[in-house]
Amino acid sequence: MPVAPLAVVQDPRFLDHEVPSGHPERPERIGAVDAALSRIAQPPLLVPARQACDNEILRSHDAAHLEQLEAARGRHFRFDADTSSGPRSVDTARLAGGSTIDLALGVAGGKFRRGFALVRPPGHHAERSAAMGFCLLNQIAMAVHALRAETGIERIAVVDFDVHHGNGTQHILETDRDALFVSTHQFPFYPGTGALSEQGRGAGAGATVNLPLPAGSGDTEYQLVFDAVITPLIREFSPELILVSAGFDAHASDPLGGMEVSTDGFGWIVRTLCQLADECCSGRLVFTLEGGYDLTALSDCVASAIDILGGDPMPSLTRQVEGDSKLIDLAGFRAAHGQYWGSVKPRSG
DSSP, rough: OOOOOEEEEGGGGGGEEEEETTTTSSHHHHHHHHHHHTTSSSOOEEOOOOOHHHHHHHHOOOOOHHHHHHTTTSSSEEEESSSSSSHHHHHHHHHHHHHHHHHHHHHHHEEEEEEEESSSSOOOOOTTOOOOOOBSSHHHHHHHHHHHHSSSSOOOEEEOOSSOOOOHHHHHHHHHHHEEEEEEEEEEEESOOOOOOOOOOEEEEEEHHEEEEEEETTHHHHHHHHIIIIIHHHHHOOOOOOEEEOOOTTTTTTOOOBBBBBBHHHHHHHHHHHHHHHSSSSOEEEEEOOOOHHHHHHHHHHHHHHHHSSSSSSOOOOOOOEEEESSOOOOHHHHHHHOOOGGGGOOOO
C-alpha cells in the first residue's frame, strides 16, 4: 500500500474549548482552518482525533497538573489571567495531545510521510506543572515522550516558529541532549523567556537553541536565521524525526505579535523544514498548530503549509530575499551556539 504524503487531524470537537468573549484564541480559528482545507487541490488523508490518556500526559506533566485539569472538567475555570477553560475544554486539550501523538507515531511507523495536527488549544506554553498562555497540555512534549516510549526513535528535533517563546516545551525537554529545541520568537515579549543565554541544563546543555528576534523582523530576518543557524544545526544534529510548533502569529497581520513575516515567508519556512526532513530523516515531519490570531492570515498560512507538506520532496532552495539585516546579530547567534555546535561556529580569520 502506498504511503500517504500527508495526514491531517481535523475535528469539529476542537470548537468545544470555550474562552471568554473577546479572547484571541477563539473557536473561529477552527473555522479559518476548515476554510483552508476546503481550498486544497489534493486533499490530505484525514486521521481520526482521539484523546490522550493519563499515562501519555504524565510522561510530560506532573500528577498535580493532571489533577488540577481534572478538577476543572465540566465547569468554567481560570488557570491564570490569559488561560481559561470551559466545561469541555479539558477533553479538547486531551484531544489535541492524543491527535499530535498519533500523527507522530504514524509518521514514525511509516503510515504517512508527514502530518499536521490542526488543533486547539495550543500547547507550547504549558509547563510540566501548570497551564499558561492559552495552553492546557503541551502536545509537542507529549509527542516527544510518546515517540521515545513507543518507537525506537531517540533523536528528535523540535522547531518552534511561533511569535511567542515556547517556554513549556523548553523547560520540559531542557535536560535532554537528544531532544533538540530550536525557537525563533519575538524578544522581549510574552512570556519573558527565550533569551540567547538559555541553552539547556545538565546533560541537555547546548540542545536548547533560542534565537530571539526583535519586533519588526520579517522574511529577511527569518530566512537569514534559518540559512545561517537553523539549517546547518539541524543537519549536524541529524534527527530521526522533526516536530514543529507551527504558530503563524509572527505574520505581519497578526494582532498579538509585532513581526512582519508574510504568507510567502511562512511558505519558505515550511519548504525549508520539508527539505531538512527529506535530507535528515526520510521526510519524517509533523506539525501541530500553535498560535495565529488573524483569521485570514491563519487560513492562508495553513492552506499554503498543507499544499507544501503534501507535495513531493523539495528541490534545493534559495532565499526569496537578498541582503543582510540591521535588526539581528547573526554573529552573536553563531558565537553563542557555536560553543556546542561546530556547524555554526564563527570562522576565525
